[in-house]
Amino acid sequence: MVRFGIQASHEQINPADLLNDVIAMDRLGLERCWSSDHYMPWWHTGAAGGAAWPWLGAALARTQKITVGTGVTAPIMRYHPAVVAQVFATLDYMFPGRVFLGIGRGESLNEVPAGKSWPSNQERFERMQEAIQLIKRLWAEDWVTFEGKYYQVKDSNLYTKPKQRIPIYVAGLGAQSARLAGQETDGFVTNELDPEIIEGRLLPAFREGAKESGRDPDSLTRAVFIPASYDGDKQKALESIGYWKGAMIKAFFEVHFPDPRKIEENGQVVGNDVLDRMALVVSSADEAIKKLEKFVRFGFTDVVLINSSPNRESFLRLVTKEIAPAFKDRNRPRAAQAASAAM
Secondary structure (H helix, E strand, O other): OOEEEEEEOOOOOOHHHHHHHHHHHHHHOOOEEEEOOOOOOOOOOOOOOOOHHHHHHHHHHOOOOOEEEEEEEOOOOOOOHHHHHHHHHHHHHHOOOOEEEEEOOOOHHHHOOOOOOOOOHHHHHHHHHHHHHHHHHHHHOOOEEEEOOOOEEEEEOOOOOOOOOOOEEEEOOOHHHHHHHHHHOOEEEEOOOOHHHHHHHHHHHHHHHHHHOOOOHHHOEEEEEEEEEEOOOHHHHHHHHHHHHHHHOHHHHOOOOOOHHHHHHHHOOOOHHHHHHHOEEEOOHHHHHHHHHHHHHHOOOEEEEEEOOOOHHHHHHHHHHHHHHHHOOOOHHHHHHHHHHHO
């Protein structure tokens, strides 16, 4: 059975409204909320910029069952891995079993405006890999001494450790991150939506990484993030999701001096036809189910929808009452195995 989650997008929606959203998610029975973790947004007009970590505490305190974590935090530059370890250990101590940590190699619009340098893609990968090792040790061990290439701690001890094991998920768009996710963490997260790249590169690398570590890849999480907008009027749904045009130009993920105003200006080249093709822009549950079928066939365990609907709670009801039930009885493990055999 595929699990449906929603991303709380701090770049687009203010934290008070997002808190109301996650309360509604919990009430409607959604299992997971993934919080973005940004310093700057992908757009200028109508954007927001709330900090994820204080919001996570508020979201967990105001809900009863839903699991909340980041999709994703980059523990490489402005966040030192030891601080990340402490924050999430505290959250799990207070709300045991309801916290997860998504980790990525970062984006320039978060690191450069916060006063950090912007290293090469390979260095950021190495930093992420090292950060995962340090965070795991701090959660599990006392008086940690760590001598890495990028991070060093001596006699470092988290006096308040997690009450339960916190799942870690690695996010990425390439095979290197996918393999690392399979090797060292609890799952892989991607917002790559190209079927050829997903089936031909990402999921095979993830499975290879898991097998290299002696683990069953089908036991691990595989999550895909999809921008989504729902309205009975398709044009309104398209207009509402236009905010994400800038994020659909991958060149901006690597720019050294990001500026949301410039990203917005250049994002105007993305037309509604591209939005309709690349995102989940729908006017009915049937249309959504048809578009989501392929991601279930690929073997994703989690579909995370970035809710940019004109009425976000209407979309939440659509997901919980019509979309999720349509996939409830699917035999996901068998589908995943079939997809793997075809690769």
